[in-house]
Amino acid sequence: MWKNYLKTSFRNLLRHKGYTLINILGLTSGIAVSIFILLWILDEVSYDRFFANGDRIYSVMVNAKMPDESISTHPVPPARMKEVLVAEIPEIEAAARYSFETELLVKNEVEGFQETGIYADSAFFEVFSFPFSKGNLGDLNSIVISEELASKLFPKENPIGKSVNLNQKQDLTVAGVFENAPANSTLQFDFVVPFEQYLAENPWMQNWRAGGSRTAVLLRENSQIPNQKIAGLIQNNCSECENVPFLFPYQKLRLHGEFENGMNVGGRIQQVYLFGAVALLILLMACINFINLATARSGTRGREVGVRKSFGAGRSELIIQFILESVLLSWFALIFAVLLVQLLLPIFNQVTEKSVSLNLANPVFLLGILSITLLTGVLSGSYPALVLSGFNPIKVLNGESRSMLSGSGVRKVLVVVQFATSAILVVGSIAVYQQITYISERNLGFDKENILVVDQNEGIVKNYAGIKNDLLQLAGVNNIAFGGNSIFSVPITTSDPIWPGKPEQSSINFKIYRCDEAFIPTLNIPLSAGRNFTGTQDASNYIINKKAAEAMGLDPEQVIGTELEMWHGKGQIVGLTEDFHNDNLRSDIEPMIFMFSENLGSHYFIKVSGQNPMAATVDQIGTVFKKHNPDYPFEYSFLEEVFDQEYRSEQVIGKLALAFTIVAILISGLGLFGLASFTAERRTKEIGIRKVLGASAGSLSLLLCGDFAILVCTSLAIGFPLAWYFVEQFLSGFTYHAEIRWTLFGLTALLMFGLTFASVGYHTLKAAWTNPVNSLQNEG
Structure with missing residues (x-):
């Protein structure tokens, strides 16, 4: 059967x-x-x-x-919280602190590699089961490395017991080799150094009010999540702290x-x-x-x-x-x-x-x-x-x-559903594209074009004066500056600043950005009052943006000279910048304070003229860095690329949405093409009679297209309100976003009608051009 x-x-x-x-x-x-x-x-x-x-x-x-x-x-969470968790929460079997991923130079006797690694407790590999292929954890002067890094450093030797130099600061002994982190691991690292070294380099982390690292715990089997017990641990050890910790599934x-x-x-x-x-x-x-x-x-x-x-x-x-x-x-x-x-x-x-x-x-x-x-x-x-x-x-x-x-009635309903869905996808993909374009073209309040970003390392810090001098001799280099983390999303915030008239209970947060005197002119950040830093004599002076002046309740026209006390001690506000975007465009511009620093940061910004060939200029810059800093590979990115990386998720969504929309339109077009074929075939006799009575091919084509045009109008009437709602929800996630204009829906309507007339028109014109005698003879 x-x-x-x-x-x-x-x-x-x-x-x-x-x-x-x-x-x-x-x-x-x-x-x-x-x-x-x-x-x-x-x-x-x-x-x-x-x-x-x-x-x-x-x-x-x-x-x-x-x-x-x-x-x-x-x-x-505070780094000190780990010991308290293990001591006071019986449901916790093990706890491990580990730093955020950082790039450091790892060098054998001959060659060095810039690799990504972390600082972590000895319990790290107990909590996270990254298996060892050789050896295991060692003492405080040891390091464990991945199989990939081991093959780079010691391609023909057993790495266990070998010595490596980390970041030109210390020699460590390889105690173990672990398997490479899988691609589907959010943790990606090639070496692990004892967390105690991280604490020694960052003593401020011993404060219960400080963060700076991550902590993960392994609960005992069949244990309940002890969030009620954990909630008061920070406040119990820090009376002035208000932070509340809790556990969240790592997976x-x-x-x-x-x-x-x-x-x-x-x-x-x-x-x-x-x-x-x-x-x-x-x-x-x-x-x-x-x-x-x-x-x-x-x-x-x-x-x-x-x-x-x-x-x-x-x-x-x-x-x-x-x-x-x-x-x-x-x-x-x-x-x-x-x-x-x-x-x-x-x-x-x-x-x-x-x-x-x-x-x-x-x-x-x-x-x-x-x-x-x-x-x-x-x-x-x-x-x-x-x-x-x-x-x-x-x-x-x-x-x-x-x-x-x-099923003619059902077919009409299904065609409406199909085209309404296509309209939603088209509007959505155009809206995402417009938002990405809006982001890329928005004036951020500073220049991001033709600026190379080079990560800080020990070699550059030691030889910065020579590097800067040689770079400024190059015809294609306009300036070089030092700065902190990403200017597009400044991560350091604090409520510590003290100014005249600050309320006792004030907890206003300010973004903090460390930089030297060359940073503001290199990025062309406009000063509306006062002056720029002039060098180390401004080590305890500050520059703020207008949002900060507003948050402090200071008159922008009289803010220069106002006393301000921060981590560098008491000083004065010597400059006031215009407001510029210092966070993701999903957020508003935040109050910000510039602090002078020549080495407390992480990036160097090199402004190139753009008049000379970019590739040749970059090669010359690379030669200077290799001359003064031969142990480190010369790695750079363009500030525009760093900016684009902030919105990679939106860009991926936009590209996929476009691809899926094209497929949806293709499917709709195929269905309409086939349906129009059968509709024209079914109405062959009617078309023949109308043609005998004097109807033109164009009028016959419009007659048959009209039925489908009504369906398209209905689908747009349903699809457009839904599309507007979804686009509104997407754009509401951005404080700064493109506007929803009528042209967005006009373009979609033109596309839908164009697809309809192209699909239906072909068959109707073909039927209209057929000899009516043959149509009337063949129609039974």
Whole structure:
């Protein structure tokens, strides 16, 4: 029986090649997009799932009360909290402190490499099960390295017991070699140094009010999360502290690590949900194509149903037959989709900055694509099967199939759904593109063009005077400056500044940025009053922005000369800058204080003229650095690239949204093309009569296009309000964003109508140009 079903299905698919081709193209596109999204989702949810006791690892988070009474959540508890956790919370089996990843020079006797590493407690490898391939943790003067770093430093030797120099400061003994961190680990490092050294270099971390490092704990088996016991640990040891710690599952940090006002609000998981929904929508659109084309052909297949029923075929057998045809089409589409995915996978990885692969041996992935294919086939074929199998054989054989239920009303609804979905995707992708363009073109209040950023290292610090002198001799270099962390998102904040009239209970937070006298002119930050730093004589003087003056309640016209006390001691405000963006554009401009420093920071900023060839100028700069700093590789980035990196997530979403929108439009166009073909064929006699009566080809084309134009108008009326809502939600995440203009919807409407007239117009003009005599003769 099943053999007969398959044979009949193959014959029907081959008999209607155009119909089969349209459906396979649509289903292939939908399944291919679903496979890409499934690969992306599987990669996202796999992060940090490889740890042996992953479900018992928790990150220590802190809720900090801000001046405006809001709560800021961050993963940097006091370093001293670790001992208290282990001593006072019995549910905790182990706790480990570890620093943020840092790049340092790791050198053997001959060669050095700039590598990423961390400082961590001895319990780090107990909490996080990164396995050792050789040796183990050592004493305070030891280091453990990854297999990859071991192969660089000691390619032909056993690294255990060998000596390496770290950052030109100290010699350490290699005590162990651990396996490379998997690609799906949020922690990426190539060496680990004892945390005690980090504390020695940063004694301020011993203060209960200070953060600076992370802490993770391993709970005992079957233990409850002891957040109530942990909540008061900071305040119990620091009476003036208001921060409240809590535990959060480590495995959820990547996807669910976003907090607002102390409450978990998701994070990257929203992207997972978004792309999952897009996959379902595009699959649904491909299914709609199949349903529309199948019901449109109901008159053509009506006689087949009548004959088979007259020979005793039951309705259930016909339903199985039609669903089997749909499933068979889906399997063919799956084969082409897998080939298409394999072909486009390198481009996909480049856009998403991932390294996913099409692993058909992965049972989860294989089950996923098989389920998608089977679901698509059954969903596509169910409604047409129910419609066609319900035909009355007597009426069908008497030629009354067209007067029976053919699903025209349902088809109209499905076309509206399909085009409304396409309109939402088009509006959304254009809106994301406009926001990315807005970000890249917005005036930040300083120059970011033609500026090289070089990370600080010990070699540059020791030889900075010679490096700066030689660089300024180059024709392509205008200036070189020293500064702190990223100027686009200044991380250091404090409520410590003291100024005349400061309220006793004031807890206003100021961003702090350390820099030398060359920084402000190098980035061309406008001064509205006062002067720039002039050198070390300004070591205890300060420059503030207008937001800071406003926060202090100072008159901008009289702020110069006002006393200000900070970490460098008592000094004066010597300069006032215009406000410029010192945080992500999702946030407002914050009050900011510049402190003079020649080495407390992390970056050097080199302004190049742009008049000379950039590649040649960069080569000359690299030569200067190698001359004075030969042990370190010359590594740099452009400030514009650093800025773009702040918005990589939005850029990836924009590119993927554009790609998915193109696929959605392709599927809609294919469905409309096929549906227009059957509509024109069904109205052949009407077209012939109208042409005999004098109707022109153009008027006939407009007549048939009008029916579809009404459907498009309806879909836009439904899709545009939904699209506006989704775009509004996306843009509301940015304090500074592009405006939603009517042109966004106008462009989408033009695209939808253009697609409609192109698809329908071809068939209507073809029918209109056909000799009416032939049309009237062939129409039975």
